[in-house]
Amino acid sequence: MAAVIPPPGEHLHDRKNLQLIGKARRRVDGRAKVTGQTKFADDLQFPRMAHCKLLRSRVPHAIIKNIDATRAAARPGVLLVLTGRDFPIPYGILPVSHDEFPLCNDRVRFVGDPVAAVIATDPLIAFEALDDIDVEYEPLRTFSDPEDSIQHSEPRIHEYADKGNLHKLVSLQFGDVAGGFADADHVFDDVFFYQGNTHLPIETHATVGTKDPDGKLTVYSSTQCPHYLHKATAKALDMDPAHIRIIACSNGGGFGGKSDVFNHEIVVARAALMLDRPVKICLTREEVFYCHRGRHPVTMRFKTGVKNDGTITALHVQSLLDGGAYGSYGVASTFYTGALQTVTYHIPKYRFDGCRAFTNKPPCGPKRGHGTPQSRFGQEIQLDKIAVKLGIDPAELRLRIIEQPNTLTANFLTVRTIGLRECVERVVRMSDWKNKYKKMPHGRGVGIACSSYLCGAGLSINWNEMPQSGVQLNLDRSGRVTAFCGATEIGQGSDDVLVACVAEILGIDPHDVRPVTGDTDLGPVDLGSYSSRVTLMMGNAAIQAAERARDLLAIAVAKKLEIPKERLVFANRKVFDCENPLKALSFRDAVCAAETMHGTIGTVGSYSPPKSPAKFKGGGVGPSPTYSYSAAVVEVEIDPRTGWLRVPRVWMAHDIGRALNPTLAIGQVQGSIYMGLGEALMEEQEFRRLPERLSNALVHKFPSMLEYKSPTTLETPEMYIELVEDPDPTGPFGAKEVGQGPLLPIMPAVANAVFDAIGVRIDEVPITPEKILKALDAKAKGKDPRFGPASFPSVPYPEPIIVTPPWEGGDGRAANEPEKKHRTEQNQGARNAAWHDAQKLMNEKSNPEGASR
Amino acid sequence: MPESNSLTKQHLHISMRLNGEPREVSFASYKTLLEVLREDCDLPGTKHGCELGECGACAVLLDGEPVLSCLIIGAECDGREVVTVEGLAKDGKLHPLQETFADCGAAQCGYCTPGFLVTAKALLDRCPNPSREQIKESLSGNLCRCTGYQQIFEAVEASIARIAACRVSGNSEVV
Numbered sequence A: 001m002a003a004v005i006p007p008p009g010e011h012l013h014d015r016k017n018l019q020l021i022g023k024a025r026r027r028v029d030g031r032a033k034v035t036g037q038t039k040f041a042d043d044l045q046f047p048r049m050a051h052c053k054l055l056r057s058r059v060p061h062a063i064i065k066n067i068d069a070t071r072a073a074a075r076p077g078v079l080l081v082l083t084g085r086d087f088p089i090p091y092g093i094l095p096v097s098h099d100e101f102p103l104c105n106d107r108v109r110f111v112g113d114p115v116a117a118v119i120a121t122d123p124l125i126a127f128e129a130l131d132d133i134d135v136e137y138e139p140l141r142t143f144s145d146p147e148d149s150i151q152h153s154e155p156r157i158h159e160y161a162d163k164g165n166l167h168k169l170v171s172l173q174f175g176d177v178a179g180g181f182a183d184a185d186h187v188f189d190d191v192f193f194y195q196g197n198t199h200l201p202i203e204t205h206a207t208v209g210t211k212d213p214d215g216k217l218t219v220y221s222s223t224q225c226p227h228y229l230h231k232a233t234a235k236a237l238d239m240d241p242a243h244i245r246i247i248a249c250s251n252g253g254g255f256g257g258k259s260d261v262f263n264h265e266i267v268v269a270r271a272a273l274m275l276d277r278p279v280k281i282c283l284t285r286e287e288v289f290y291c292h293r294g295r296h297p298v299t300m301r302f303k304t305g306v307k308n309d310g311t312i313t314a315l316h317v318q319s320l321l322d323g324g325a326y327g328s329y330g331v332a333s334t335f336y337t338g339a340l341q342t343v344t345y346h347i348p349k350y351r352f353d354g355c356r357a358f359t360n361k362p363p364c365g366p367k368r369g370h371g372t373p374q375s376r377f378g379q380e381i382q383l384d385k386i387a388v389k390l391g392i393d394p395a396e397l398r399l400r401i402i403e404q405p406n407t408l409t410a411n412f413l414t415v416r417t418i419g420l421r422e423c424v425e426r427v428v429r430m431s432d433w434k435n436k437y438k439k440m441p442h443g444r445g446v447g448i449a450c451s452s453y454l455c456g457a458g459l460s461i462n463w464n465e466m467p468q469s470g471v472q473l474n475l476d477r478s479g480r481v482t483a484f485c486g487a488t489e490i491g492q493g494s495d496d497v498l499v500a501c502v503a504e505i506l507g508i509d510p511h512d513v514r515p516v517t518g519d520t521d522l523g524p525v526d527l528g529s530y531s532s533r534v535t536l537m538m539g540n541a542a543i544q545a546a547e548r549a550r551d552l553l554a555i556a557v558a559k560k561l562e563i564p565k566e567r568l569v570f571a572n573r574k575v576f577d578c579e580n581p582l583k584a585l586s587f588r589d590a591v592c593a594a595e596t597m598h599g600t601i602g603t604v605g606s607y608s609p610p611k612s613p614a615k616f617k618g619g620g621v622g623p624s625p626t627y628s629y630s631a632a633v634v635e636v637e638i639d640p641r642t643g644w645l646r647v648p649r650v651w652m653a654h655d656i657g658r659a660l661n662p663t664l665a666i667g668q669v670q671g672s673i674y675m676g677l678g679e680a681l682m683e684e685q686e687f688r689r690l691p692e693r694l695s696n697a698l699v700h701k702f703p704s705m706l707e708y709k710s711p712t713t714l715e716t717p718e719m720y721i722e723l724v725e726d727p728d729p730t731g732p733f734g735a736k737e738v739g740q741g742p743l744l745p746i747m748p749a750v751a752n753a754v755f756d757a758i759g760v761r762i763d764e765v766p767i768t769p770e771k772i773l774k775a776l777d778a779k780a781k782g783k784d785p786r787f788g789p790a791s792f793p794s795v796p797y798p799e800p801i802i803v804t805p806p807w808e809g810g811d812g813r814a815a816n817e818p819e820k821k822h823r824t825e826q827n828q829g830a831r832n833a834a835w836h837d838a839q840k841l842m843n844e845k846s847n848p849e850g851a852s853r
Numbered sequence B: 001m002p003e004s005n006s007l008t009k010q011h012l013h014i015s016m017r018l019n020g021e022p023r024e025v026s027f028a029s030y031k032t033l034l035e036v037l038r039e040d041c042d043l044p045g046t047k048h049g050c051e052l053g054e055c056g057a058c059a060v061l062l063d064g065e066p067v068l069s070c071l072i073i074g075a076e077c078d079g080r081e082v083v084t085v086e087g088l089a090k091d092g093k094l095h096p097l098q099e100t101f102a103d104c105g106a107a108q109c110g111y112c113t114p115g116f117l118v119t120a121k122a123l124l125d126r127c128p129n130p131s132r133e134q135i136k137e138s139l140s141g142n143l144c145r146c147t148g149y150q151q152i153f154e155a156v157e158a159s160i161a162r163i164a165a166c167r168v169s170g171n172s173e174v175v
């Protein structure tokens, strides 16, 4: 039996005999969910509650000449009509793109942009009053795709764009890439297209604003990021944030779609303050398609130099993102298309050029995998092509080039544990890969792909040195423990993680801990449920808070039992002497003893990620405390006559470090496979032009669930999943993320399986029967047996920022970038320390096989 | 379009059996069963994802059959029997499906869950020992965006034995 107070130096991630962690359990909020008692935002009812509806633009790009809402305001039951004039202050999620107004001020930028709001006693009255608002527009030229935006810089959708209608232009170069290509035996050059798609959470967004009895503002919302909503609301309404309380209700699914700040949230907040009564809005499904912030459509080019044995000598990635009408998370999305290529495979020389274009469509943003699935798709298909050309088994090729653990990559990302080798070996074994690849009958095939994902963005959106997650515990003489944290439950199970971490350390039952989360008034800040950050960051904060509480209890119990506190064990809701378990106090009595000795018991914990050694501009996107890894094998069956594609089986191994609750972890993997298959096979956010006589507007092809196809129970494949558990020292009990990473290999694995099945390449998603038939047709005619973009557009990328990779003596600074001003000495010191840590990692790095170098 | 005031003012009164209890309710005549349940009967457990019959989140049992409550006009329910997720537990005990959904991870965000639970209950009432294929078929009108459906299938399968055990022990109340 292990003493639960670990000797200094014993790391939690190495701990073997844990009581709760690692055991499959019902989640703490399971009962609420199966009884229909979980309160989602639209379930809230308040006395005197009014209802809000938004008037959305029907034209894609125009100047607002005039809005006349007199008739609407005069309707019986209408309480208030708001327009852009009521909201002069812009906001935005990233500090570099505060480009949205709660209601459009002088310009609309896409069909669905909100221009006015009606608040009425009844939702139907509000809805009907929208028809009584007259808006006069002066139409502007509409941009439908990024190439259009490259070619035409006027009129500008936003003045602040880097260049014309190109929102962001970036270029980064790590090492002598041209030299790398010169050293290669083969250079592969491929172009891919990844169609945009949307989150489609089953819950549509809803928000209730209330003016509290004391005159302050409370906003209940289906948001993944109450902290960011808090900041944006304070800014847009010019209020003291201390007088605003944001409560994130349980989200009915998010997937990134509720991580931005939305117009309607700020509109109902203001309406509630003005009317002094609660105001609710619940979006229709059609409106959710307008809010979007989903997967960016990305065209990309991969140029990779390889040796005959598969070793990569250099990689050059170019991406062009269709950003839609607003900034959203787009600058980060752009960098993410080029950030994580280096953390899976060893890439000695690397260049990335990225561009995000504004277009007159709903804004794109972060969807599960944020900016990385698109480029992962290109990279993993190209590796398959390389394997075929070099005559190497695609699984074997990957094993040869996997990055080493504890490495600093070419672009200065600090990689720690890598379970990818084991992931590949496991899916190869599970799927019987060796007997299937190239060996199945025509029309059937298997494909493999790998991936990696962040366990939390290392740099917060608003740069500061404060913790990224905080947990506060409060214990009292009843034996009850309450855990407060700003983290947000979106279905992923963050409340369960919080409770499990606390209960494990204190040796109590999860049921003894009450989580209070997602409330900016009650809990310390957690930045939100995005970038797969919550398990790692909140988990570590929870452990720290719980250890501090345990130590307070231990001092009191040790005195009472008259033994040294090092002998105390916290387990089974007791605190006892490990040498004589009968010498014990119940947990409740232990709290009483502690309360008697120390007074009221409360502790805090917080987490800040390690500083990144990357010091160049753009180096803030990509760093993470550690990375998760996945490998997938997908089997397909294709009818070559119809192009119909079915996925009967998927095998996945995911490097999770340690599964805190395997039931939930497996659920995340399965949900990722499902969502990945949706993206691979059917989901697409497509647009069309209305005919000239009907305004020529750019509208959604499918703003409904029926037409936006997503997989049902009938398309569900058999899923075989293994979790690779090699606890990571940075994770709580060694845990890494599992919510996003497992989605990434699915799309390329499907494409690779299609090639194995019928010998054609589909270099874009979704992989539809139509595209399969076109590729088969090309093959039959002796043309390139492929469907995908023919060429990469000419994009005016800037001169690259030049950074020397670590193995060539680089220090993370750019050679051609002016050193930033205002860097305090303390900051500099911290960065130097981070650099030394990173160097140490590099030196400690073991390289037993040296397989790929 | 008719004037909203006449529409909203015109109220209907119906009586139904709701979750095993007699229930009288009056509501604006245009309302769907979904809206009547959520807004007029204080039963927000039934969810909505589209209000167009596309997602299955609003499923309830109407005279034992699963229906999409967003497509049923409240007026149609006079004299009928309606069961929602709030009516699945009996005497403080969860229905076996609720137990297994919670245990197997079949409810992640839980938003689709009420619709799945009542649809699965209707299946098991009709067919106590369904195959995986039958389960898939009967749940194919319910969309879940979180789970990938597998743990939902497993939960339905796990409940089969539990329901049988309840029947044997004579505890037919629960099922």
Ligand code: FES
Residues within 6 Å of the ligand: B047, B048, B049, B050, B051, B052, B053, B054, B055, B056, B057, B058, B059, B068, B069, B070, B071
């Ligand atoms: S709300 Fe009824 S089917 Fe979607």
Ligand code: FES
Residues within 6 Å of the ligand: A202, A252, A253, A491, B106, B107, B108, B109, B110, B111, B112, B113, B143, B144, B145, B146, B147
């Ligand atoms: S559990 Fe979230 S939609 Fe099904």
